[in-house]
Amino acid sequence: MKIDGVAVNYDCTSFYLKKQHMCFGCGYILEARRRDVVVNTGTPEAKKYQLSTAETFSHGFSHSNILVTTFFFYCPSCGRSYEVRELINLEREQKRKEKRVRNGLSGFSLTVE
C-alpha cells in the first residue's frame, strides 16, 4: 500500500502518556504502547483521527493513505488494553467516586463529634 503521509495522534499530553496508570481490572501498572494504523482520508474511519496536522508527501489530501501513529495502554498482567480516551474517562469517573466517598466520610465524622 502506498503511504502518502504521516501523522501522530496522542489524544493526550506527553505527560499523561509517561505518567503511571493502573489497570482497572487487576491494579497492575499499565504500559504505554504505540500502534501504527493506515487510514485513508476518503473513508468514514478517518473522522476518528486528527489528520489535519498530517505531513503529506503527495499531491492533495483526499483519498490519501496516512500512516497514523496512535497510543494506547496495555496491562501486561491481565492483557487488557485501554484506548487513551477510554482511560481518561475511567480515571475521571474514579476521581468523582472517590470525591463522593470523601465527602460522605467527612459528613459522617462530623455527626460523630
Ligand SMILES: [Zn+2]
Ligand atoms: Zn490488568
